[in-house]
Amino acid sequence: MLRTRITLVAIIAVVAAILIIVVPSYRVVTPLIADQLDRGLSDRADTVLAALAAGAPLPPRPDTTEQLLLVDGTVRPLQPGREPLPVTEADLAVARTGQGVNATDIDIDGVGHGIVTKGRPGGGAVMVSQNFAEAERIDREFLWRTTGITALALAAAALACWLAIGRILRPIRRLADATEHIATTQDLGTTLPAADRGEVGELTRSFNTMLAALRFSRAQQQRLAEDAGHELRTPLTSVRGSAELLQRAHGRLAPEDEAQVLATLVQEAKALDELVRELVELAADQYAVEDPMPLALSDIAQDTAERFRRRTGRAITVLLDDPATVSARPRALARCVDNLVDNAVKFSPRDAPVDITVQRTSVTVRDHGPGIATADRAAVFDRFYRADRTRATPGSGLGLAIVHDIIATHGGTVRADNHPDGGAAVGFTLPAP
Structure with missing residues (x-):
């Protein structure tokens, strides 16, 4: 004790x-x-x-x-x-x-x-x-009296210390009781005792900060589960309906109809695969195990552009304006730029280029598509959000949400706007080194 x-x-x-x-x-x-x-x-x-x-x-x-x-x-x-x-x-x-x-x-x-x-x-x-x-x-009496006075002094000191320390530790005891209640009941809404000054107050405030983070994390998990269930329901329903149709038909469908049903099955299976992969990455944050290290944003932009040129055959240009070195997790940051470019490729005409601009600690990817409606700009980084006019476009609605989460863990900010010459300009800014 x-x-x-x-x-x-x-x-x-x-x-x-x-x-x-x-x-x-x-x-x-x-x-x-x-x-x-x-x-x-x-x-x-x-x-x-x-x-x-x-x-x-x-x-x-x-x-x-x-x-x-x-x-x-x-x-x-x-x-x-x-x-x-x-x-x-x-x-x-x-x-x-x-x-x-x-x-x-x-x-x-x-x-x-x-x-x-x-x-x-x-x-x-x-x-x-x-x-x-x-x-x-007299010598013996001196020793006995000294021993007696010492014993009384120790008893008084022990009592005073016991009472004083009990008063000092009372906030810690209340905090321990509250945390034990939270651990037992899993009730993250429990209110911790009021914070005092000094180290105990700092400890209480730290616990409150931790509880707030846990509450936010739990809310995010619940929201992710609910959104995932909603988003998975549509492709699963389509796959089930197509499979049941093939089962009932027993080969009686016309070849062109059967080919269309099978194409739908493949398309929805691909959508499911992409959605599940994005969900796993978003929920597990597989890049969090990396240690931050100095990274040149220009190198990451060039690598991403080269990969997408080979993959899509698109014209991907990289514009450098005094690019800086930042401290970040390598694969996580590369994932962010990949998602931004992949998003731009989806919404650009096939013959239109995609521009990657690196300015100091900012990266902006511009497409030449229809742009982002004003009402949608504040929501494009939400999980599973898809504007009405983009619902027919392939995708899970998680790409920009992953960018937002990764950049937020690095202490940066994200932005989405329209370019003055047309198209959307989406990007992020990391803290200066």
Whole structure:
């Protein structure tokens, strides 16, 4: 769960921050306390020496033990009722000379003690021991309190992070619920939650854009299926009627009538073949798998013109006006120019030329036919659209629709108009490189 993972990361960061602050601070404070205890022991030894020199009574302290160490190693307690302190060779050396200092730490009955031995002028030494039980208690209390405060801080940080992250992730959770609903129900009309500012808002807007594209794609698919069904119905009906006629006739038709029926069958089968091929290309967009690459529009126009000259025997002229290089999918762009020329060939008289003009990033194909009616210019790129006066012309009505779809995916625009000298001028413009 994202919320839990982010909270754990935040807690780890808080723990790291606390450790970075507390551990160095503890390591700095501990030597200072130890130094303070050592100075306290030294001061107490000086006080004992001063009291002995003045013959004054020694002010008692509950946490210290004092004794006099003579030159011969004899120990004389300075406070009644206290256990004598252990004497080492280093302590005896100080007592023999009456000079120097020896400090050491020992455990007595499991409690830490600090012992300092200071030489006494004239011989001997005083030994002072301090019980570190209070200091150790304070140290333990410091550690426990630090641990407790750290635990409380972590709990507070975890709660704050959990609540804050929950609030931050709430729009993402709503978005996830909405997308899951869409994935489950396939209802592309579901409204996503309102977009906030920042990254979550950008993500929501991106999802809305994706949904709009999916809705448009689904609508296009439904429209394609409906239009395809409508367009397929006519040639299929013709093929079925001709086949049934031949079946019922059983060879009783006159040869010329039978030849006419068979010609109709072949013509409608060709129309069906072309229509199905165009539908597959339009629906699958088989050229989308290509990667865009730099292409010279003049080369594509010349190649298309040469193919159609060989195929139709028509005069295909290419006019170049500062042609440019564009970034496009090679076969898809060639398909566009092919469709434009094929369309022009259909509507031009057999002895009339077809002109291909390449100007910068634009390609325009002009025929010498009747032109396009004003009412039809806005619809010639629609799927299956055919003007009333062109319905008798062979074709599926998908050629220009394919041009429109391919050019739109490249970020370009299409256009259809009439040439001032007659005929239609249909073409496209691609973005400049």
